[in-house]
Amino acid sequence: MIIKKIKTTAKDLLTDGSVSLIIGYGINGPGDVTPVFIKDPDDVEKLVWNDQCYYNLIRYLSDRDFIEQNNGSIGIIIKGCDQKSLKVLLSESQVNRDKIKVIGVTCKGLMDSDGNVLAKCEACDVVYPDKDFCDVIIGEEVKKKEKEKDFSDIDEIDSMDLPDRKKFWDNFFERCLRCYACRNICPLCYCKECIMDQHNPQWVLPSASVVGNRLFHIVRAYHLTGRCVDCGECERVCPIGMPLRKINRKIIKVVKERFDFESGKDQEQKSPLTRYRENDSEDFII
Amino acid sequence: MDMLILNKHELIDNIKSLFKDYEIVGPSQLDGKLYFRPVKSMDEVVWDFVNPVNNIKDFFFPPSQVLYELRQDRIKAFEPDTKKKRIILFAKSCDTRALNLLDKLFIGDYKDTSYTARRETTTIIGLSCLEPADRCFCISLGGGPFATKGMDVSISPVRKDKFLLHILTDKGKDIIAEQGTRPEREELSLTEALKQKAEEAIKRKINIPSDFFEKFDSDYWKGVSQACIKCGICTYLCPACHCFDIIDEGYFRIRCWDTCSSDTFTKMAAGEDHRKQKYKKYRQRIYHKFQYYKENFGEIACVGCGRCTTYCPVKMDIVEIVNNS
Amino acid sequence: MSRSHFDSGEKVKKKLKIIGFLCNWCSYAGADLAGTSRLQYPADIRIIRVPCSGRMNPLLVLKCLQEGADGVLVSGCHPGDCHYQEGNYYVRRRMLILKNLLEYFGIDKRRFHMSWVSASEGAKWADVVKKVVEDVRDACEEEVKTAG
Numbered sequence A: 001m002i003i004k005k006i007k008t009t010a011k012d013l014l015t016d017g018s019v020s021l022i023i024g025y026g027i028n029g030p031g032d033v034t035p036v037f038i039k040d041p042d043d044v045e046k047l048v049w050n051d052q053c054y055y056n057l058i059r060y061l062s063d064r065d066f067i068e069q070n071n072g073s074i075g076i077i078i079k080g081c082d083q084k085s086l087k088v089l090l091s092e093s094q095v096n097r098d099k100i101k102v103i104g105v106t107c108k109g110l111m112d113s114d115g116n117v118l119a120k121c122e123a124c125d126v127v128y129p130d131k132d133f134c135d136v137i138i139g140e141e142v143k144k145k146e147k148e149k150d151f152s153d154i155d156e157i158d159s160m161d162l163p164d165r166k167k168f169w170d171n172f173f174e175r176c177l178r179c180y181a182c183r184n185i186c187p188l189c190y191c192k193e194c195i196m197d198q199h200n201p202q203w204v205l206p207s208a209s210v211v212g213n214r215l216f217h218i219v220r221a222y223h224l225t226g227r228c229v230d231c232g233e234c235e236r237v238c239p240i241g242m243p244l245r246k247i248n249r250k251i252i253k254v255v256k257e258r259f260d261f262e263s264g265k266d267q268e269q270k271s272p273l274t275r276y277r278e279n280d281s282e283d284f285i286i
Numbered sequence B: 001m002d003m004l005i006l007n008k009h010e011l012i013d014n015i016k017s018l019f020k021d022y023e024i025v026g027p028s029q030l031d032g033k034l035y036f037r038p039v040k041s042m043d044e045v046v047w048d049f050v051n052p053v054n055n056i057k058d059f060f061f062p063p064s065q066v067l068y069e070l071r072q073d074r075i076k077a078f079e080p081d082t083k084k085k086r087i088i089l090f091a092k093s094c095d096t097r098a099l100n101l102l103d104k105l106f107i108g109d110y111k112d113t114s115y116t117a118r119r120e121t122t123t124i125i126g127l128s129c130l131e132p133a134d135r136c137f138c139i140s141l142g143g144g145p146f147a148t149k150g151m152d153v154s155i156s157p158v159r160k161d162k163f164l165l166h167i168l169t170d171k172g173k174d175i176i177a178e179q180g181t182r183p184e185r186e187e188l189s190l191t192e193a194l195k196q197k198a199e200e201a202i203k204r205k206i207n208i209p210s211d212f213f214e215k216f217d218s219d220y221w222k223g224v225s226q227a228c229i230k231c232g233i234c235t236y237l238c239p240a241c242h243c244f245d246i247i248d249e250g251y252f253r254i255r256c257w258d259t260c261s262s263d264t265f266t267k268m269a270a271g272e273d274h275r276k277q278k279y280k281k282y283r284q285r286i287y288h289k290f291q292y293y294k295e296n297f298g299e300i301a302c303v304g305c306g307r308c309t310t311y312c313p314v315k316m317d318i319v320e321i322v323n324n325s
Numbered sequence C: 001m002s003r004s005h006f007d008s009g010e011k012v013k014k015k016l017k018i019i020g021f022l023c024n025w026c027s028y029a030g031a032d033l034a035g036t037s038r039l040q041y042p043a044d045i046r047i048i049r050v051p052c053s054g055r056m057n058p059l060l061v062l063k064c065l066q067e068g069a070d071g072v073l074v075s076g077c078h079p080g081d082c083h084y085q086e087g088n089y090y091v092r093r094r095m096l097i098l099k100n101l102l103e104y105f106g107i108d109k110r111r112f113h114m115s116w117v118s119a120s121e122g123a124k125w126a127d128v129v130k131k132v133v134e135d136v137r138d139a140c141e142e143e144v145k146t147a148g
């Protein structure tokens, strides 16, 4: 049983003092899965594992305040897709690998509240976290599915006429609340001070209006160029249902086609905007 | 005031006749989510629903609103366009009760002109909840699925396709035509039975501990707020939250919603932030609702709609957190 | 009420507002040469000098569009000629992503251009500006038309 193993592993790590905190999945009052933070070995009973564990817990590792408050070693439960964001953070020197214990769990794909398999899970190719990357692996080894990346949803938007495309997006920009949940849930949005919060100079109009919202979304997505690993958390949390993955995946597609790069594969790799090839295509330059 | 019994089609016809003179806002589907938004016809309006994403405060206190335009030679103030009156259809009792709470602030010692103007030109038709959502906890805060506070007209079902209308104010009287029948005792008792059933369906309760205020300095808040990502969904979707910020965008001065959970909320010009840590931000939200608002205005600023729990990205549950404090 | 002119909405003005970000070492000198050799080109462009095209933050482009510019041009040294060796290689990648994103959100790609102009290419500079102005004007006109 996976959950039993998660609990014993967590208990062992906490009792022998190799970590002082475990970040995992638990249940709240009304029965929803929620992140839990466990310090006491006796509390490991709170941990759960089921098809609702969609949170990407890596988010807490890139939160400076969180790390400041919990400065001991941290044990963290991850799925294959979460591992990609961790690798990006490592490649950007944002996480001290020596201070975390990674507990990788094999995943069978997650469901939304209506019982449908999440879109990101259908396209998933990392069900089994890397053996040589994780400190502990729980669950049977599953053969990786080699999948061609499917960008048909992006092509669909690309093939729209310009005014239609604009309408498609503005329909959402009209409703975006600027709650910044999409930014705050993202494990890779770790800037100490976000450009959206700066008022002098004021780069992006801060009120919720189509113009400012459009710019916000261009900038948010742009800052994730070559970094976003498509964990889908932003889209999941958005209260107004903005199709944020469609934005992120557009860039993923361009980066793949033009720079032949995929993020989250390897913790040594450098992001595509921090390097170049002399013969990069320049068909757009006059 | 008056009570009427109407068939569904009579009710629909009555509302249809209002489209000419009023802007009608109602619960309606958009991209797979339910919102209160302006509708063109009754076909767009959803009848059976639990709380939509947004709530009716948006129509009195919008997410962002231009106050005035400043140029070298002139200042132009913007008042909300209230020439066309508005009707909000099928508001739930939690939302309307929250509006009463906001009134205390916006039409209190200081009168907010645009809020007041919108309030005066809007008529609210409420709809009772037959099947409350499993996140609702309005009863423990003095509301209830059939409560009518803050509505101008309330609609409660009697049986399928038959409704009991309470006309509660003069504004309500203006929009409901003289028609239908007076309720019989039997019909009243049918509604009463539905009411009881709905009330029983609400299992969640908020119990504010008696030593709630003394817990202010407790480490409890550090623990429970750990998962929070400081996004602000809970405050933006809350019908009773009302904090705002005044910002400048070029020539325009704008009032827009703000949230106590954001990093910039308490940041001072010199960079000082007296509520820097996450737990302080989260604690502020809870104490503002359950302590300060009560001290200032006599009522708790939470109505139990459950939106914050439903939409919180990490599913922080306000009921559990307050009850266990 | 439109608070910004990201989408210029109203009638197309006779004179456009196009912002040119020119690298100090090549394009700026190229534009200078065009001037001293009395070449004619449309006056719809306003030039901002940057130390190297590699200094271009995409935000600068976006901010221009947000504040009401009709179009933006970024111009630097030819690849291999950058005064700082590699600035223009980096910016080439950056601007490619930006251009793709703008288009994806329904902003006409003709509003944003990038070019290489060296210090000796005064004539090329004049041609580039002509083309950019033409493109931006087309884009504006089309937008007004489709907006009805």
Ligand code: SF4
Pocket (backbone or CB within 6 Å): A079, A080, A081, A082, A107, A108, A109, A110, A118, A120, A121, A122, A124, A125, A126, A127
């Ligand atoms: S994307 Fe893959 S690893 Fe991630 S939750 Fe879905 S199935 Fe699991």
Ligand code: SF4
Pocket (backbone or CB within 6 Å): A175, A176, A177, A178, A179, A180, A181, A182, A183, A237, A238, A239, A240, A241, A242
């Ligand atoms: S989560 Fe959704 S509503 Fe909130 S800022 Fe992001 S896109 Fe806008």
Ligand code: SF4
Pocket (backbone or CB within 6 Å): B227, B228, B229, B230, B231, B232, B233, B234, B235, B261, B308, B311, B312, B313, B314, B315, B316
């Ligand atoms: S919605 Fe949840 S995560 Fe966001 S600020 Fe509120 S409590 Fe925190």
Ligand code: FES
Pocket (backbone or CB within 6 Å): C023, C024, C025, C026, C027, C051, C052, C053, C054, C076, C077, C081, C082, C083, C084, C085, C086, C087, C088
């Ligand atoms: S100096 Fe001209 S592009 Fe770098």
